[in-house]
Amino acid sequence: xxxxxxxxxxxxxLLIYIVLAVILVITIVPVWLMIANATRSTIExxxxxxxxPSKYLISNYxxxxxxxxxxxxGFFNSFIISSLTTIVAVYFSMLTAYGIVVxxxxxxxxxxxxxxxxxxxxxxxxxxxxYQYMVKIGLDDSYAAxxxxxxxxxxxxxxxxxxLESIMLHELIDAGRIDGASELGIFHRIMxxxxxxxxxxxxxxxxxxxxxxxxxxxxxxxxxDKYTLPMLVQTLRGDVYRHEYGAIYLGLAASxxxxxxxxxxxxxxxxxxxxxxxxxx
Amino acid sequence: MASKVRKNYYGYFFVAPFIIGFLIFGLYPVxxxxxxxxxxxxxxxxxxxxxxxxxxxxxxxxxTFLTAIKNTWALWLMNFIPQIGIALxxxxxxxxxxxxxxxxxxxxxxxxxxxxxxxxxxAALFFSLFSFYGPVNQFLVRADLLPxxxxxIRSPSVMRGLVVFIQWWMWFGxxxxxxxxxxxxxxxxxYEAATIDxxxxxxxxxxxxxxxxxxxxxxxxxTSLVGGMQMFDIPFLLTDGRGSPANSILTxxxxxxxxxxxxxxxxGAASSVGVVxxxxxxxxxxxxxxxxxxxxxxxxxEIKQ
Numbered sequence: 247x248x249x250x251x252x253x254x255x256x257x258x259x260l261l262i263y264i265v266l267a268v269i270l271v272i273t274i275v276p277v278w279l280m281i282a283n284a285t286r287s288t289i290e291x292x293x294x295x296x297x298x299p300s301k302y303l304i305s306n307y308x309x310x311x312x313x314x315x316x317x318x319x320g321f322f323n324s325f326i327i328s329s330l331t332t333i334v335a336v337y338f339s340m341l342t343a344y345g346i347v348v349x350x351x352x353x354x355x356x357x358x359x360x361x362x363x364x365x366x367x368x369x370x371x372x373x374x375x376x377y378q379y380m381v382k383i384g385l386d387d388s389y390a391a392x393x394x395x396x397x398x399x400x401x402x403x404x405x406x407x408x409x410l411e412s413i414m415l416h417e418l419i420d421a422g423r424i425d426g427a428s429e430l431g432i433f434h435r436i437m438x439x440x441x442x443x444x445x446x447x448x449x450x451x452x453x454x455x456x457x458x459x460x461x462x463x464x465x466x467x468x469x470x471d472k473y474t475l476p477m478l479v480q481t482l483r484g485d486v487y488r489h490e491y492g493a494i495y496l497g498l499a500a501s502x503x504x505x506x507x508x509x510x511x512x513x514x515x516x517x518x519x520x521x522x523x524x525x526x527x
Numbered sequence: 528m529a530s531k532v533r534k535n536y537y538g539y540f541f542v543a544p545f546i547i548g549f550l551i552f553g554l555y556p557v558x559x560x561x562x563x564x565x566x567x568x569x570x571x572x573x574x575x576x577x578x579x580x581x582x583x584x585x586x587x588x589x590x591t592f593l594t595a596i597k598n599t600w601a602l603w604l605m606n607f608i609p610q611i612g613i614a615l616x617x618x619x620x621x622x623x624x625x626x627x628x629x630x631x632x633x634x635x636x637x638x639x640x641x642x643x644x645x646x647x648x649x650a651a652l653f654f655s656l657f658s659f660y661g662p663v664n665q666f667l668v669r670a671d672l673l674p675x676x677x678x679x680i681r682s683p684s685v686m687r688g689l690v691v692f693i694q695w696w697m698w699f700g701x702x703x704x705x706x707x708x709x710x711x712x713x714x715x716x717x718y719e720a721a722t723i724d725x726x727x728x729x730x731x732x733x734x735x736x737x738x739x740x741x742x743x744x745x746x747x748x749x750t751s752l753v754g755g756m757q758m759f760d761i762p763f764l765l766t767d768g769r770g771s772p773a774n775s776i777l778t779x780x781x782x783x784x785x786x787x788x789x790x791x792x793x794x795g796a797a798s799s800v801g802v803v804x805x806x807x808x809x810x811x812x813x814x815x816x817x818x819x820x821x822x823x824x825x826x827x828x829e830i831k832q
Contacts, residue, residue: 255625255626258626259626259627259628262620262626262628263628266617266620266628266634269613269617269638270634270637270638272696273637273638273640273641273696273700274637274640276649276652276653276656276696277640277641277644279656279662280652283662291662292660294665294669295662295665295666338544338545338548339545341541341542341544341545342541342542342544342545344541345537345538345539345540345541345542346538346541346542348538348541349534349535349536349537349538349541350535350538351535351536351538351539354538357542357546363813364549364553365750366749366750366753366809366812366813366816367753367805367808367809367812368753368756368757368804368805368808368809369553369557370757370780371560371757371780371783371801371802371804371805371808372553372556372557372559372560372801372805373556373560373783373801374560374563374783374787374794374797374798374801375555375556375557375558375559375560375561375562375563375798375801376552376556376559376560377787377794378559378563378568378794379555379556379559394548394551394552395548395552395553397544397545397547397548397552398545398546398548398549398552398553403545423534429534429537429540429541430540433541454643457645458643458644458645458646458647460645460646460647460759460760461759461760461780464784465784465787475645476645476646476647476648476760479645479647479648479651479764480647480651480764482651483651483654483764491655494651494655495652495655498648498651498652498655501645501648502644502645502648502649505643505644505645506640506643506644509640509643513636513639516639516643517632517635517636517639517704520639520701520704520705520708521704521705521707521708521709
């Protein structure tokens with residue numbers, strides 16, 4: 247009986263590993279094909295599928311640039327926007343969450359519940375009103391319109407609050423006060439250094455979200471020299487690149503590979519961070 | 528402690544930037560969108576006139592809008608159901624102390640990877656893969672699975688299936704990680720007690736796991752719904768940006784964008800799309816949240832059964 251039981255469990259386990267392997271292939275193949283094709287010439291790509299990289303990376307890059315796609319510029323633009331958005335989102339989310347965790351002020355519970363509700367509201371649907379408002383105050387076609395809204399990112403505050411609660415040491419705050427530090431000084435010099443791992447996780451998510459954001463930039467940015475990477479990716483669909491498959495794959499891979507690198511460097515923070523923002527309450 | 532009480536009003540200073548930022552960049556745009564939806568404002572003339580509910584009347588009389596709403600719901604549901612299904616299966620496998628699946632971190636790391644990739648690049652990638660001369664056709668024809676290449680991009684059902692697949696592909700890993708976090712927070716003692724009582728794996732799943740991961744499930748459901756109702760990048764970039772073929776992947780946000788970028792730039796009409804979808808989504812999200820909200824007594828009963 248005992249033996250039978252383990253045998254069926256083992257068959258079941260084998261089956262599970264097969265399913266997992268199949269899903270793994272489905273997850274990786276499209277991405278791998280994109281990266282491999284970025285290094286293959288258009289002729290090679292037309293001749294057949296191959297998972298092996300070839301040696302046309304540089305020539306694909308030259309084709310891409312010769313067709314007027316300013317990839318380095320798009321990279322630079324996306325990097326600036328994403329970095330600034332990250333700094334703004336992390337700082338202000340931590341500040342807000344710290345205020346909610348440390349102080350007992352009137353209306354705190356209401357504010358916190360309101361932030362929870364905000365997570366569930368499709369704010370992107372107010373983009374038209376946002377756009378027209380930015381035109382009125384002269385901020386359309388500017389990066390400020392993309393960066394400043396992250397001062398109030400409900401999801402980040404929620405995450406930051408969960409994190410700060412788990413590491414909060416009220417004794418340290420009291421010690422800081424006895425030493426005569428200001429309230430903001432305590433946040434900057436005592437709590438923030440302790441909260442760096444959480445801020446880092448929060449920062450990765452903010453960076454990736456900003457890096458990948460297409461819709462808002464697509465509505466707000468009109469000057470070509472201000473285009474972000476996702477917007478350049480969108481132009482790859484145009485007629486200019488009709489038969490330049492190698493160059494197209496390179497353009498796509500270039501916008502995705504930095505994130506893949508960040509992911510493999512910091513996957514521990516990222517995978518653990520996902521659940522921290524959601525599980526409690 | 529005494530110092531804390533005295534300093535409590537500092538809380539307002541700490542949360543003030545968030546509130547001000549929300550009023551300027553969150554609330555006012557919502558108000559402005561609603562205000563615009565009652566006007567015939569275009570990008571050409573800054574000050575449109577008030578036309579009451581006419582934008583909404585036109586919208587509901589327009590079969591394209593109803594198609595967009597139907598499509599968005601269908602595309603979301605068709606990806607969400609398999610997504611939560613696979614995620615439940617995977618998370619039960621990964622957290623089972625009996626199965627002892629090895630390399631949990633390894634699998635999870637790769638399954639989550641698609642979620643971080645730029646949706647617009649992913650859409651363009653799948654467009655290339657499924658184009659007439661693309662790798663998918665190449666593979667199918669050479670393996671003699673197809674007599675000749677198929678023009679996938681012009682097939683409504685293939686494109687719809689592809690949007691659903693890409694959405695599933697991007698989100699099942701994240702959902703798995705969330706459900707796993709919910710499952711690992713359940714005490715092992717509960718399962719041990721159930722095993723002693725002779726409960727089967729399925730009974731344990733139904734009567735212990737499912738009720739206890741309900742909060743996580745609600746979170747996944749609501750955030751996925753809110754995201755799904757705003758679906759844009761994938762269907763927009765997979766075909767021509769108009770929901771082709773035959774409006775099969777036309778979503779709410781694509782329609783809103785098309786009105787916004789029409790030759791006149793009808794931002795009044797575009798706003799009305801945003802307002803209707805905003806109200807619909809928020810209503811359904813809050814409804815789900817309140818209907819499924821944890822009721823302590825009921826939870827106890829479920830475990831007791």
